[in-house]
Amino acid sequence: MTSAKKIKEETTINNLKTNYQDNPIGVESEGIRFSWLLSSNVVGLEQKAYQINVTDAKGKKVWDSGVVKDTKSVGISYSGPEVDLESRYTWSVKVTLSNGKKIQSESAYFETGTDFGSADWIYHKQEAKDYFKENVGASLNATIEEGGFTLNWGLKNKTNGLVWSFNGTNLTQSVTKDGVTKQIGTVDLKGKISLKEAFDLEVTTNSKSIKTYINGALVNTIPKTYAVEGPYIALTANAASRNTTAQKAIFKDVAVTLDKKEEPITEFNGGAPDDKDALVLSGATAYQRNYLGKPVQYEDELTSIPMFRTEKNLKGKIDSARLYITSLGAYPLHL
Structure with a gap:
């Protein structure tokens, strides 16, 4: 054992x-x-x-x-x-x-x-500049058949522009930058527009203010605090959802204005005028197809990771160096 x-x-x-x-x-x-x-x-x-x-x-x-x-x-x-x-x-x-x-x-x-408060930052920033010299805007004749509609104007691309949303007789005015929308104004249009009755809409902006006209009358003025980076437009009539009713609208005489020169818009991607030259939208978005006789070229935002570069002139011998990085992202680094 x-x-x-x-x-x-x-x-x-x-x-x-x-x-x-x-x-x-x-x-x-x-x-x-x-x-x-x-x-x-x-x-x-x-x-x-x-x-x-x-x-x-x-x-x-x-x-x-x-x-x-x-x-x-x-x-x-x-x-x-x-x-x-x-x-x-x-x-x-x-x-x-x-x-x-x-x-x-x-x-x-x-x-x-x-201490990032006193850090010397290396960063990339796309500069936002107005597309126009004097003014940019849009005009159209609209009839709300159901619910309302949305006019996107001053578009640089599908994620940057001004957003005028009509819901019944209420108008909500917003700006969209890089896909983020911020409300900048509201207007009660009761007594100025009615369901199934056509009305003229004009929106325009210069370097100081954004103005909205209904049937030729000024209904509100908003201070301009964002760059308007393009001249293009889009029209939307939303489909019904859990929280919203269906929208349907008819549009005629659609035009954009750049530096006081008006350009009629008759062709759209996502919708086509009927035999009465009216664009009828229901549960759809129509983007302006042509501008000045040429296809619209939307300017895309930078989506890839940019290369940052900076140079420093340092006195004396460098024994060691370290770069501190904050925020989320991917950082292939060369020092």
């Missing part, structure tokens, strides 16, 4: 993380948290207390948590003095086990981030 070989007890502290990351850099100086994992081949062995020590790059003690009687080992908050920006700190933890023994971890580190 032989005796079983005794297994050597092994208990270690591993998987040290700061803010749930391995040795991270660019850590915010507020909200620093530590985590670790206790591994053991001893059944039932657990942590009863811990003690965290943090030192700076020179080895000087910055914070000692003292012995904390707690089994917690995830998300332990740093409670020491304020840490410096752009600095490396090393930390370790000592754990008291349920059998009374104490074990010490290896060291881990974290580096604090920079």
Whole structure:
């Protein structure tokens, strides 16, 4: 009869993380948290207390948590003095086990981030400029058969322009930039337009204001605070949805104006005039097809990741360099 070989007890502290990351850099100086994992081949062995020590790059003690009687080992908050920006700190933890023994971890580190408030930013920005010199606008004759309709005008493309939405006798005025719509005005047109009755609509803008006319009368003026980047238009009559009723509208004498020169619009993608030269829309959008005898060319927005480039002239020898990046994205970097 032989005796079983005794297994050597092994208990270690591993998987040290700061803010749930391995040795991270660019850590915010507020909200620093530590985590670790206790591994053991001893059944039932657990942590009863811990003690965290943090030192700076020179080895000087910055914070000692003292012995904390707690089994917690995830998300332990740093409670020491304020840490410096752009600095490396090393930390370790000592754990008291349920059998009374104490074990010490290896060291881990974290580096604090920079002050982005005074950062020298490298960025890409598409400059928004008015397409016109004097004015740009649109005009048409409309009859609301059901619900209402929407006139998109001053379009650069399908995600940039002005949006005039008619719902019954209410007009909501908005601007759309890069697919984001912001309301800039409303008008109550009760007594000025009626269901199944034709009316003339004219919209125009110069460098200072946007004006809307119904049957030749000015109904409101809005300060112009956004660039109008194109001359094109689109007309929409929405289909019924859970929250909105169906829309149907008839349009005649559609035209755009650029720098006081009027251009009749008779061809559309998404709709065609009937034998009475009327464009009838229901549950559809019609985009202007031609302009000045040529097909409309919408200017697309930049959707790919741009290449950022900057140059700095630095005096003296460079021992090391680091670039701090904030915001979401993909960053292939050459320094």
